[in-house]
Amino acid sequence: AQSVTQPDIHITVSEGASLELRCNYSYGATPYLFWYVQSPGQGLQLLLKYFSGDTLVQGIKGFEAEFKRSQSSFNLRKPSVHWSDAAEYFCAVGSGNTPLVFGKGTRLSVIA
Amino acid sequence: KAGVTQTPRYLIKTRGQQVTLSCSPISGHRSVSWYQQTPGQGLQFLFEYFSETQRNKGNFPGRFSGRQFSNSRSEMNVSTLELGDSALYLCASGIAGEGTDTQYFGPGTRLTVL
Numbered sequence: 001a002q003s004v005t006q007p008d009i010h011i012t013v014s015e016g017a018s019l020e021l022r023c024n025y026s027y028g029a030t031p032y033l034f035w036y037v038q039s040p041g042q043g044l045q046l047l048l049k050y051f052s053g054d055t056l057v058q059g060i061k062g063f064e065a066e067f068k069r070s071q072s073s074f075n076l077r078k079p080s081v082h083w084s085d086a087a088e089y090f091c092a093v094g095s096g097n098t099p100l101v102f103g104k105g106t107r108l109s110v111i112a
Numbered sequence: 113k114a115g116v117t118q119t120p121r122y123l124i125k126t127r128g129q130q131v132t133l134s135c136s137p138i139s140g141h142r143s144v145s146w147y148q149q150t151p152g153q154g155l156q157f158l159f160e161y162f163s164e165t166q167r168n169k170g171n172f173p174g175r176f177s178g179r180q181f182s183n184s185r186s187e188m189n190v191s192t193l194e195l196g197d198s199a200l201y202l203c204a205s206g207i208a209g210e211g212t213d214t215q216y217f218g219p220g221t222r223l224t225v226l
Binding site: 036043090105 | 157
């Protein structure tokens, strides 16, 4: 069965520091991968997605993610974190017309 | 283009009651999916509708049902509410073209069951 693991439940970084959020997936077919962000009390906003092609994908708000098939990973990165990036981040995997499977999320706190 | 809208945003019900939640997808989107989000279980897929037909269904009891109208708007219904149904219910819409849909989420409906 397909699954997504986000190993870090909570990460705290200083404003201006770099960020990497980890995501590992288990999927039998060719995966389509997504990162979403959720602010408190809000819905999910799409940050970026990978379907095929270049394994480094750029998203909104300065985020990027790299697909590594050999490691079954799709880690999210940002070179310099802003206080407004504090939120919960979800990695998801799907394929074709199958429903998305989400990880449990990583909560990001940003300190001054 | 307007985003996915969900109504109501907040709802308080008591055990045993039933509830109906509504979702209006982005204009031109034909698929609508519903998810339940709780602190313990995370995001769990409920069902997906495309062209008024249920295309996929998650592992939820029959108390949870949904439908989609010809204008792609969707409703989900939960009958005989239980305390454990308290959650954020998220609706997502997609174009449903070839390959995997990119899903765009609404703000959610916060359901509290007392």
